[in-house]
Structure formats: C-alpha cells, structure tokens
Amino acid sequence: MQTTIKTKGGRKLKSNPKKYRHVFRLTESENERLLALFASSGMTNKASFLVSMLLDREVKTVKVDVAALQYHATLTKLFNQFRAIGVNYNQMVKLCNQYFSENRVKRSILKLEEYTKDLSKLCYYIIKLTKEFEQRYLNANP
Template identity: 25%
Template sequence: MEAHNPNRIHRINFRLTEAEHQKILASWQKSSDHKLSDYGRKLLLGKPVTFFIRDRSLDLFTAEMARLRKELKALGNNFNQIVRRINGLKELPRYEFWLQDAKRKQEILLEITKDIQQQINKNASIWYQRSSQEKASEEP
C-alpha cells in the first residue's frame, strides 16, 4: 500500500451520474496521469493536463508491421538455412533441389517486402493528408 502524503489531509466527495462518471473515466484514460486523483486534482486546480492522441491508422499499421516482421523473420531464417545447405553441398542433384527451394523462398520474401512497402505507402498517404488538413485548418 502507498504511504499517504501528510500534506493532503482533506477530501472532497461528490456524486456523479453514470454518464458523467464514464465521461470522466474516458477522459482520464486518454491523459498521461496514472491516478484518477492526480487527474482530478489538476482539473479542479486549473493545471494543465497532458493527453495522449491516439491515431487508429497508426495502431493498425503497427499491428500489421509486427505481423509482417514476424513472418519476414521466419522466412529470413529459412532462407539462411537453405543458403548454408547449398554452400555445404557437393552433389549436383541435391544442389539443384536446394537452389530451387531458395528461389521459391526468395520470391516469398520479395512478395512480403512488397506488402510492407504497400502498407507504408498507404499509411504515409493517410498521414500526409491529415497533416495537410491540419495545416490548412490552422491558417487564418
């Protein structure tokens, strides 16, 4: 349990409707304050409150990039194993088999890399449009 701050001995209690309570909680969760009491104190005393601005497109982009990164890492590991095998082979038929397998993996890697590039381009376009709109709305 946290130690009480001896300077803060006074309490203020007040009642809220469920809608008011939910509104305050939603606003608090968007703020940088970890404790509701810190958030409430800032609001009541007129101190500045820092809010996090969440960008849904950035969240989706991050999740997709994490998925693609995991997939790319697995394919890269497979590709490295194939290249090591090819370098250690001396028999021509086995060499050709592993070389063909390496070419298939390379095509998959290139396809995933293309997907990553498309995602980056798509999100960059969205962010650029938003940035342009925000700048336009700020101009007098």
Template identity: 25%
Template sequence: MTNLFCKGGRPPVANKCSHHVKVSFDDLEWDELTRMMEKANATVKATFIKQLIFGKPFKVLVADKSLAVYCAKLSEFFAQYRTIGVNYDLTVRTLRENFTEKKAMTHLYKLEKATIEMIGVMSQVMSLSEKFEQQWSLKSR
C-alpha cells in the same frame, strides 16, 4: 535539545492547502466528470478538478490494441524471414555439394523465383508498415 525530534505525526507542508470549496454536480455532470477521469486515468477527483480549473494540461492515453497486434505479427513475420534465410543458405550448400551443376542450376532457378516472390511480399510489408506508422503518428499528436 529541541523537541522537534520527539514530535510525532506528519512533517509540516510548506504550502498548506487551507481554503476549501464545495462543488455540487447533478447526475449528468457527475457522469461526464467520471468519464473524463477514466479517460485521463486519474484517481483523485480533487486533483483532476484542480487541473481542469487552472488549465493545467493532462493527457488522455488511448490504448490501441491494433498497434500491439501489428507489432507482434510483424516480429513473428521477421522471425520466419530469418528462418527462411538460414534454410536458404543450407539449401544452396546442399545443392552445390550433392547435385550435378545442371541439376543444381535448375533448382537454384526455382529458388530464385521464390526469392523474387518473397522480395515482393517484403516490399508490401514495408509499405504497410510505413502506412501504419504514418497513421499512428497522426493519432499521437
């Protein structure tokens, strides 16, 4: 039997880093390095500096809270829109069952006006969403 099974500690690494370099920074350079690390969401300074030296790409993710707020408001708006649709169906059914044809038609005319206004608002929401999507896709590039 070999003694490899009884050996303790870490397993050996294939490409061991054995060459070390010391880098000194002044206060301004150190502040710039820490700012860059915070933007890149990096935690290990040595790995971050290696990526900078060898030109490996790293992404800086910027959290834009306006996107989250916009999506929350948009989903809230569409929930209200669905509720209006359900209420619309109930209203039309109630008008048909409980009123005369002439009275039901006058109320349906008012309902039609409100629906046309709602379609206008919906088209504005769609154009704002498209504009926001174009703006966001430019930021992500």
C-alpha cells in the same frame, strides 16, 4: 551544560498544506463522462486530475490506437518470419552443396531464386502498405 531542544515526532509539516475541501455531486451520465476523462488522462490520482481540470492546468490525454498496436504486432511477427526464412535459405544452400549433384543443386537454387523473387515482391508491397498506414493513421500532421 548543554541544552537540548525537544521536538515532536511525526511527519514533517508541508510548506503549503491543502486544508480546504469542496464537495459536489454528479448525475450518472456526468460521472461516467468524468471517469472517462480521468481514464484517458493517464493520471493516477483523481483529486489531482480534478484540480487540474478546475484550475485550467494542462491535462494530458493518452489515446491508445488498438488497430495500430495490432498492426505493429503483426508486422513484428512477419519480420521474424522473414528472418527465419533467411536462416532456412542459408541452411538449404549449404545442404544442397554438401549432398546433391551439381545439376540438382542448380535446379534447386533456381527454384529458391523464384521463391525469393516472390518474397521480395511481397516485402515491397508490405513496405508500401506500412508507409501508407503510417502517413494516414500514425502521423496526424505530415
């Protein structure tokens, strides 16, 4: 005869259950400050956040610099435009070689070279500004 052990169904018991509850009240300004700290912490559970704050555990705060995000987005768009200009440049040279006379090709290529030099100067200036921006705002400890 085999003996079977009957167990209750349901959740498994926790090894260290939380069974103590504390209640406190805040003023309007204290509540706003607490919610701002909670939002900046990046945590999803308010109870865990409060326990971390009360028991001196490390709380990570995440600050999003909107200006840096906008700058990065604009720089990305500009980079994509540079790539498009490069593609257009190659297509222009191919078309010039196919359909124009040698003298006209030389004149067109000279104009393209002038524009390319201007674009190169602009690119150098953008790189310089980007490095300054990164040193000043993104790298707090250089």
